[in-house]
Amino acid sequence: MTYQTAVAGQFETRRRPVEPAVAMRHMSTTSVSPLDRLGVRIVVARNKAVIEGGDPADHVFKVVSGALRMVRLLPDGRRHLSSFLMPDDFFGLADSDAYSQSVEAVSEATLMRYPRHRFEALLNSDASVSHRFLDVVCGQLAATQERLLVLGRMTATERLVTFLLGMADRKSRTAPEVELPMSRADIADYLGLTIETVSRGLTDLRSRRIIDLPTPNHIVFLKRQALEQISAGNA
C-alpha cells in the first residue's frame, strides 16, 4: 500500500506518469482475473462523466488510477456525492436497470469497463466469483452505513475530520498527511455541508495546531490522536 506512493514518487517530475504501480498491483490481483479478460481499459478526462444517472446500466467498472465522484442531484439543484472512487474500487454494480447516479472524474482517471451481460454470466457460472463480489458489495454497504451515521449525527468538524482520516487511510493506515484531489465544493457535497463551512472547519483545525495546510489541498496531520478522538465522536 505504501508501495504505490513510493513508486509514484519516482515519476513525480514527469508530465503524465503512467501509474505503473497500479498496473502491477492489478496484475498481481489474481482473485478476479477471470474478469480481466472481459474488460477494456478506458481513460476519462477531469470533470468528464463516465456514466450519467438514468443511462441504461450496461457496464460495470473498476478504477485503475485517478479519482472519481458518484453524484446525485435534486430537481432544484442541490447536489450530493455518495462516494469518492479510488483505485481498485468497483462501481455500477448496484444498479441493475438504469444507473441511479452519475460518475464523474475528479482527476483524469483510468478505468476497466466490463459489459454487464458478460459480467452477469460470469457471476452465474462461478460461485467463487459471485461470492467474491458479494464481499465487495458488502464492504461498500458497511462503508455507506458508516457514512449514514456521519451525515445523520455528526457536527461539521467531526464530518470533516472523519473525511480527512478516511482519505488518508486509503493510502496507508498511519499516513501523516493527505493530498486531496477534489475541490472544496466536492468535499462539501460529500459531507452535506457548504464550501464555507468546510473552509472554516479546516481553518479552525489549523488554528488549533491539529493540522497544517501548506496548500489548500495538502493536509498534514500534526496531532493524529486528536483527530482520531474527534472522528470517534467524543463530544
Add this chain to the structure above:
Amino acid sequence: MTYQTAVAGQFETRRRPVEPAVAMRHMSTTSVSPLDRLGVRIVVARNKAVIEGGDPADHVFKVVSGALRMVRLLPDGRRHLSSFLMPDDFFGLADSDAYSQSVEAVSEATLMRYPRHRFEALLNSDASVSHRFLDVVCGQLAATQERLLVLGRMTATERLVTFLLGMADRKSRTAPEVELPMSRADIADYLGLTIETVSRGLTDLRSRRIIDLPTPNHIVFLKRQALEQISAGNA
C-alpha cells in the same frame, strides 16, 4: 401485499395475532428455499436486541414478521438508526467478522436465523444463490445511498415526508395511509433529527391538510401528490 393488511384486520380484536399472511408468503418464496433448511425460527420481544454491535457475526437473519431497527451509538450517546427491517428483509450479511451495529425489535418480531458458516458454504457451492444474494445486497446498497442524499441534503420536512412514503410503500405502492410501528425517537434517530422536530413536522403537515393523524402512529395521506412533490425535493 394489501392481502397482509386485510388478513391482519380479521384478527385485530385478538390479543396476539399469529401473522398467518406472513407465514404463507414465506412458504411461497421458493427462490431461496435451499437456505430455509439451514435456519431456525426465533422470536424476539419488543425492545430486545437480536444482536449487539461488537458480537461475533456468527449468524445471518431474515425477518419473517414484525419490525426491527439497526442501531449505532457514538461514545457520547448520540444514536443513529441505519435502517428499519421489515418482513423479507435480510440482515447480518454485511459484517463478516463482528457485527458493526445492534439490531433490536421495534415490535415483537419473528426471524429466521442461519449459521454463517453454513450460509457461506451454500454461497460457495451454488452460484445462483450467491448471485441472488448479491442482488439482495446491491438493493440494500442502492437504498442506503438514497438515504445518504436524504440525510445530506434534505430539510426536516423533506426527510419526514420521504420516510412516510417509504414506510407506506413497503405495504403497497399506492397505500393511502400507514401505521407506524416505531416511536418518534426512532424516527428522529433514523432521520438525523430530534423528536421535537419530527413532531413539529407532522403537526405542520397536518395543519396544511396534507396528512391526517387520527392517532400519533396512524398517518393518513390526504394529498399524496403534494407529498410526492416534497419528497422529490422540489424546494
Add this chain to the structure above:
DNA sequence: CGCGTGCTTGAACATTATCAAACAGTGTGG
C-alpha cells in the same frame, strides 16, 4: 499585468437543537 477560478473571511440570517413544561393515553392500585 490583469483576469478567472477557487478558497477564505465576515456579518446577518435561518433552521433545527435544546431546555422546559403541558398534555394524552395506558395501565395500576386503591
Add this chain to the structure above:
DNA sequence: CCACACTGTTTGATAATGTTCAAGCACGCG
C-alpha cells in the same frame, strides 16, 4: 370505577450550528 403515575407526544421560548450573501484574497494562466 376513578385517581395516579408513567411513558410518549406536543407545544413553546431560547440558543446554537450552519447557511446565505457578500467581499476580499491568492494562485495560475493568458
